[in-house]
Amino acid sequence: MGGRERRWRVRERRWFPAMPGRERRWFPAMPGREHRWFLAVLGVGAFLRLVAMLGYRPAIWFPDSYTYVVTALKPRPDLVRPAGYSMLLRLLEPLHSFAAVALVQHLLGLLAGVLVYLTARRLGAPGWAATAAPVPVLLDAYQIQLEHLLVSDVLFTALVLGAVCLAVSPRLEGRSRAAVAAAAGIGLLLAAATLTRTVGLPLIVLFAVWLLYRARGRVLAAGVMLAAAMLPVLGYGAWFYATYERTGIVGANGVFLYSKTMTFADCAVMNPPADVAVLCDPRPPEQRPPAQEYIWSADSPLVKLPGITFTEESDTLAGRFASLAIWSQPLDYAGSVLSELARTFRWDRPVYPDAEIYGYYRFPAQPPPPPGRYPATVGAEFAHRYEQGPIATVIVEPYAGLLRIYQDMIRLPGTVLLVILMAPPVLAGVRRWGGRRARRERRAGEGVRRWRAGGDGAEGTAGPAAWVMPWATAVALLVMPPAVAQFDYRYVLPAVPVACLALALAIRRASFKNIP
Known part of the structure; x- marks a missing residue:
């Protein structure tokens, strides 16, 4: 080996400090080797x-x-x-x-x-x-x-x-x-x-x-x-x-907190005033639907009120109900939070809050259906304008099938x-x-x-x-x-x-x- 080649190889090596308990050694300088x-x-x-x-x-x-x-x-x-x-x-x-x-x-x-x-x-x-x-x-x-x-x-x-x-x-x-x-x-x-x-x-x-x-x-x-x-x-x-x-950056804080408290709220314990009592659900908590249904379902006491769900009046009323529920039943509120939090740490992944929402978090085998609710149908029209073409999800095999297997x-x-x-x-x-x-x-x-x-x-x-x-x-x-x-x-x-x-x-x- 010639002297020029030896000098070139020495320049291409770098000195790496030894780890504790190990002797120092030379490593060739390779890009990305460490990573x-x-x-x-x-x-x-x-x-x-x-x-x-x-x-x-x-x-x-x-x-x-x-x-x-x-x-x-x-x-x-x-x-x-x-x-x-x-x-x-x-x-x-x-x-x-x-x-x-x-x-x-x-x-x-x-x-x-x-x-x-x-x-x-x-x-x-x-x-x-x-x-x-x-x-x-x-x-x-x-x-x-x-x-x-x-x-x-x-x-x-x-x-x-x-x-x-x-x-x-x-x-x-x-x-x-x-x-x-x-x-x-x-x-x-x-x-x-x-x-x-x-x-x-x-x-x-x-x-x-x-x-x-x-x-x-x-x-x-x-x-x-x-x-x-x-x-x-x-x-x-x-x-x-x-x-x-x-005032605020959204107008739904009271509504969402109301839906949360409906997992445990008992109006017999709360004794709400008449204007707030219209939001009560007579069913026992264990027979009630998931919390989100109290925001979007037509059967929700809040949705049945006149006007849209997120008016200032509705949001304020829902916030009053939620505050009263938490102050009246603090232990039930804490238990509800902990039980919901416990879902985070389950080994399995059960369907929750319902099959529809759960399905949106999986790679589908069939294209999702078109929107049915009025706000979403309006949004679909805007989406066509955004895309300037069709917006429906097209599923292409075998790529989609590989991902479904991988997700399992x-x-x-x-x-x-x-x-x-x-x-x-x-x-x-x-x-x-x-x-x-x-x-x-x-x-x-x-x-x-x-x-x-x-x-x-x-x-x-x-x-x-x-x-x-x-x-x-x-x-x-x-x-x-x-x-x-x-x-x-x-x-x-x-x-x-x-x-x-x-x-x-x-x-x-x-x-x-x-x-x-």
Whole structure:
């Protein structure tokens, strides 16, 4: 071998520090070698999404989809849902293709997997943990199917996940311009999430508390974040007020909370005034339909009232009933929330709330029927204008059949999600119990100094409790729907990537060496 060739080969090698307990070794510099397993998972996820695009053209419709399209083509605040997702549809409207919308949603799903992986690696998670963390969001069949539905949940997931990744970033430390810009970015992402799904609004408070904790009492980052989050929300609220002369960003909070309380409300216990008593259901709770039927069914006491369901009068009356039910029966309310939340963690996936809604979350063997309700039929007309052609879902074999088989086999069981949620605090407890050296450092004040310096002393970390923020976000996303409305399978999926990120970060900080 000539000297020039030997020198060239030496230049093509890089020095990688040895892992603890291992000798140093030379590795050839191969692009992507360090990330090859994640890239393989990402490639499989991209392939599955390509099959979905080929098998179900242009996309799969959900009853809410038509309302989003109407708002996109006729911009106006909707009484039931904020207009964030509709604005995405309007942004893509020049393409005149719902297939393009589905493609963007699939790309957002892949982006979510990339964000989880990169954040976990950046904050020091082991390679295997960082690679495993995005597997559910990349390979879960129900996640892929949700991305092919014309609904707001995928956009909401990406926005919340982006905010979480910024919130645990080391660049938030100190008072630099980068920290201020990161705080503003968090606020804008949370504002967009809130204007996509109202469940994002309580997250603004959660993130503000987290930023105050990270800054150890400094309010600059939290103040910038709150301003960036609330200004767009208040602006949308002004638009909503100008349209309906009502305060808020939607006009259905009381209605949805009323439907929630009808799972347990007992008017004999509540003793409501006469004007509120018209919303009572004499049937015992165990004989009542699912909560959503009290919003949409013609037999609902609320729907039977004069006018549309979401008038200010109806929403206020429903809110009064719900408040009285919760105050009169707090234990029944808590039991209802817990029983609905428990559905999240079942190993199986029983039909709920009914066969129709459950069927929308599976890759269908037959095209969904055309809309039957009046608002949806109007939305279908707008959808034809948007697409400038037919909008019916066309099922193409063998691609669709492969996805149906895949969905029967590959999903994240609820019990596994429960383990993912329980593991971070358990690992943190193990570390606190076994980390004698860490306790000595905290007593000496070194732990606080390291936090303010940017972590635990290693480059690219964000403090020993970095897992807390994604974990708390996941818990909030899972608890809020059963608390204010009802459990729904698609409401679970936005919590999965942040829960998996929390586990990867908790593994980063776990220490088992000093356990007696």
